[in-house]
Amino acid sequence: MPEKINVTASEIYDLLINDFKITEKIGSVEIILGGIKAKYKGKDAIGDLLQEWLAEWLNQNNYYFRQLPNSQEFPDFLLSESVNSGFLELKTFNADASPAFDIANFDSYCTSLLRIPERIDADYLIFGYKMIDGELSIDNLWLKKVWEMTSPSGQDPIKLQVKRNQVYNLRPCTWYSNRLKFEPFENKNDFLKAIAATLDLYPQCEQYKKDWLTIVKTKYLENTGINI
Structure with missing residues (x-):
């Protein structure tokens, strides 16, 4: 068997856009059970199906990647043999609407950065898809860092899903819009400061308030040799 080819997230993005020309392809989703075939016309399962x-696309091109046994665990794909680098997450949304996917559970994300601060360097491959009369197409494809697709919200230092003063998920902004009220963060440091400021606002985050930002930055320096 030929040796697997190492690729970066940027190379995957470039190959999908320029070589495979994914935005020019038309597809469909079908289920076959007992010899009966039915075309799927919904949207709820598209994220899992695109993953x-x-x-399969990576396998057919002999590109190296790994997936964790628990499909709900971060990340969706590991592009390196290290457990602390090569993180690739796949996100999808209906291109006829604004992005409404969850980037991560807020509490879990804050906890994970205390242990693996390199998670902040993860790449997010984002598919904006359309499903019309059972025909699936990719309207646009982006490769983003987490701070490039998040922003303040006005109500909070960072855009969140909040219910009854309880924070649930970290949410994206509409980063590609020309009419944004709040621009995406410029760098990972601004993003982390916004997270830290959010921790000060919600009672559920009491456990993180003490030196969370300092701990994350110190751990990141220890692991990477780079100051944030």
């Missing part, structure tokens, strides 16, 4: 498709 399966991307894994």
Whole structure:
């Protein structure tokens, strides 16, 4: 068997856009059960199906990647043999609407950065898709860092899903819009400061308030040799 080819997230993005020309392709989703075939016309399962498709595309091109046994665990794909680098997350949304996916559970994300601060360097491959009469197409594809697709919200230092003063998920902004009220963060440091400021606002985050930002930055320096 030929040796697997190492690729970066940027190379995957470039190959999908320029070589495979994914935004020019038309597809569909079908289920076959007992010899009966039905075309799927919904949108609820598209995220999981595109993740399966991307894994198969990587396999067919002999590109190196790994997936964790628990499909709900971060990240969706590991592009290196290290457990602390090569993080690739896949996100999808209906291109006829604004991005409404969850970037991460807020509490879990804050906890994970205390242990693996390199997670902040993860790449996010984002598919804006359309499903019309059972025909699936990719309207646009982006490769983003977390701070490039998040922003303040006005109400909070960072855009969140909040219910009854309880923070649930970290949410994206509409980073590609020309009419943004709040621009995406300029760098990872501004993003981390916004997270830290958010921790001071919500009672559920009491456990993180003490030196959270300092701990994350110190751990990141220890692990990477780079100051944030």
